[in-house]
Amino acid sequence: MLILEALKQQTDFTTTEKRIADYILANLPTLANSYIKELAAATYTSHSAIIRLAQKLGYHGFRDFQHTLTVAATAQAQALTAVDANFPFQVDDTAATIAKKLAAVTVTAIQTAHAQLDTAQLTATAKLLAHADRIFLFSHGDSQLRARSFQNKLVKINKFAIIAEEYSDDAWNAANLSPNDCAIFISYTGTTTTHQQFATYFQAHQIPTVLLTGNAQSPLIPLTTQQLISVQRETDFAKVGTFASQAAFEYLLDTLFSLLYVQDYRHNLSNLQQNQDLMQHGPLQTK
Known part of the structure; x- marks a missing residue:
């Protein structure tokens, strides 16, 4: 999810790039099936402005930028429903519950690492x-x-x-x-x-x-x-x-x-x- 961190921090972003980044972060789940023209229209920008942002973040063009965003969105969705990695069990949890939660923490951590x-x-x-x-x-x-x-x-x-x-x-x-x-x-x-x-x-x-x-x-x-x-x-x-x-x-x-x-x-x-x-x-x- 490094791409999401970059979009949040907006280091050296222009005003236009900040607007695109804000829109992407607010509409992340819908971007997998979006076309560049739709993103440009929604952010009142141009194709070239979106491509410049993608290249500033290290991507060749919109397609690989969009693919990475889709992977990050999936990882984020998993994290939102995941067990808290810092305190994955409670005082009244059973052995079976603790074992299940620790398995979930491990699986989520590996999936998150793979996505990045x-x-x-x-x-x-x-x-x-x-x-x-x-x-x-x-x-x-x-x-x-x-x-x-x-x-x-x-x-x-x-x-x-x-x-x-x-x-x-x-x-x-x-x-x-x-x-x-x-x-x-x-x-x-x-x-x-x-x-x-x-x-x-x-x-x-x-x-x-x-x-x-x-x-x-x-x-x-x-x-x-x-x-x-x-x-x-x-x-x-x-x-x-x-x-x-x-x-x-x-x-x-x-x-x-x-x-x-x-x-x-x-x-x-x-x-x-x-x-x-x-x-x-x-x-x-x-x-």
Whole structure:
């Protein structure tokens, strides 16, 4: 739903573009079947004004602009009927009710993340990681658990990632990165001061970086090479847990791992079979 955030913020919009944006936000469910001439007539503007707005937001023309709006409208409708991600259960809920609500939070978080996916950014990110000699994962708290999960999966394709902030070695690890490596910042708020410090250094030294965040206005965005952004209906502090954001991050990292796997699918599959044989029937058998 990043497109909706851009339409709400209206940064650098002209008066005409603000009128178009306001109309779109007020009539989002009807836009899927609207023609550009109908939108122009309803906003008292022109075809060219609408196309200029679409291009200002990063779209080639009205068709892909309209498609993204339709996806965002669907995600928004789902979110309005979804369980509150911050407090998904109440004191008198039964076990069955809590289980159902938590399932709904997870499903909605993944659907929302999918609706916001920029496949071009996703593909470019996978290529960065595929060519990196080393991958350094910068993350704190719950997000570091997602980093460890990603680290564990990468071992299966013979790539080894480093948890950069383990044992407070973040500055040492940052100093050792080279342009042949890649740093991944995983932060829902995307405002960690040390991450900004490191990202600034990496950018100055042409070291590739990736950002996973839930903050479309994160100060890390202009400092990083690629960004995967998943805005969830989750607050920073007033919540039971980080259910939605972490489900979204796990989904994005699993998708990245899958893209890395298919880049050399046959080799990875052959390697999997050989290693499993070593561990189950060969000299590496431990059970």
